[in-house]
Amino acid sequence: MSTSDHGTIATNDEDVVVLYRGGRLPSWYQLDSSQQLEFQQQHVDLMLDVAREHRLRNMDGYRLIAPRGAWERFWAIAFPDLDGAEAWMTAEVAPPYGRYGYYEYDLARRWRPDSLSWLPTRTMDASEKDPRSVPDLSVDTGSIVVLCFSRWQRGSDAVAPDVRGDDRRRRRLQEVAQEHGLMHGEVFRLVGSGRDGDLVWALEFPDLxxxxxxxxxxxxxxxxxxxxxxxxxxxxWAPGYFASWCSTR
Incomplete structure (x- = not known):
C-alpha cells in the first residue's frame, strides 16, 4: 500500500477527516457508575451539538481486536471543512470526560486515485433511535477489517515501477478482493506524515x-x-448507532 497507487451518509473527497486513535484511561474505571453515566451523557450531548453545527458527514468507528496499551478504538470522522474538525477535537478532550481518555489525532483527506477505483464501498444503515440515548454498544461481528498504516521505504520511489512490481501487486490484490468478497475499501492520505506512515487503509472482509x-x-x-x-x-464499532450521528445535520 503506497502512494504508487497514483461511508456512512454523504462523502466528499474534499472533506477534512479526523483520524483518531483513542481509548479510556485506567482512571475512568475508578469512577463510580453514576459519575461515568453523568460524564458520558455530557460528552455525548456536546459532541452531537458539534456534529449538528458543523455538518458531520461521516463517522466510522472500529475496535481493535487486540488493544495496544490505552489505544482501543480507531475513528475516521469527516467534516466539510477544517473548522468542523478543529471544533470536534477541542470538544472531545474537554473536561470532565476528556480527562479520562487517550487521544492521538491526525488530519487526512480521502484518497481514491484511478488505480483504486475498483475498491467497493459500503453504506451503513443509521439507527432510527435518538442518538442522545446511548444504547449498549458492541462490535459488528459480521465482518473483520484490516487497518493498515503505510509508507514508502526510503528510496523506493526512485525505483522503476516494473522493478517494484506495481502492476503485479495490484492484480494480486484485486484477485484477493474478488476471491474473498472484499466488502469495503477506503484510503486516507494524511496531511503531512504520521508516526506510522502517510496512508491509512481500511479493508473490510466477511471473515479472517x-x-x-x-x-x-x-x-x-x-x-x-x-x-x-x-x-x-x-x-x-456500533456502526448503526454512530451512523445516526450524521443524520442530526
Missing part, C-alpha cells in the same frame, strides 16, 4: 481468511520489500 489473504498479498515480493506497513485487525 480474507483479511489474512490480503495481508499476505501485500507483503509478497517484490512489492512487499518497498513499503513499511503496520497492520491491525479491527471490527466495526
Amino acid at each position: 481468511a480474507g483479511a489474512e489473504a490480503w495481508i499476505n498479498a501485500e507483503v509478497e515480493p517484490p512489492g512487499g520489500a518497498y513499503h513499511e506497513r503496520t497492520y491491525n485487525l479491527v471490527r466495526r
Whole structure:
C-alpha cells in the first residue's frame, strides 16, 4: 500500500477527516457508575451539538481486536471543512470526560486515485433511535477489517515501477478482493506524515481468511520489500448507532 497507487451518509473527497486513535484511561474505571453515566451523557450531548453545527458527514468507528496499551478504538470522522474538525477535537478532550481518555489525532483527506477505483464501498444503515440515548454498544461481528498504516521505504520511489512490481501487486490484490468478497475499501492520505506512515487503509472482509489473504498479498515480493506497513485487525464499532450521528445535520 503506497502512494504508487497514483461511508456512512454523504462523502466528499474534499472533506477534512479526523483520524483518531483513542481509548479510556485506567482512571475512568475508578469512577463510580453514576459519575461515568453523568460524564458520558455530557460528552455525548456536546459532541452531537458539534456534529449538528458543523455538518458531520461521516463517522466510522472500529475496535481493535487486540488493544495496544490505552489505544482501543480507531475513528475516521469527516467534516466539510477544517473548522468542523478543529471544533470536534477541542470538544472531545474537554473536561470532565476528556480527562479520562487517550487521544492521538491526525488530519487526512480521502484518497481514491484511478488505480483504486475498483475498491467497493459500503453504506451503513443509521439507527432510527435518538442518538442522545446511548444504547449498549458492541462490535459488528459480521465482518473483520484490516487497518493498515503505510509508507514508502526510503528510496523506493526512485525505483522503476516494473522493478517494484506495481502492476503485479495490484492484480494480486484485486484477485484477493474478488476471491474473498472484499466488502469495503477506503484510503486516507494524511496531511503531512504520521508516526506510522502517510496512508491509512481500511479493508473490510466477511471473515479472517480474507483479511489474512490480503495481508499476505501485500507483503509478497517484490512489492512487499518497498513499503513499511503496520497492520491491525479491527471490527466495526456500533456502526448503526454512530451512523445516526450524521443524520442530526
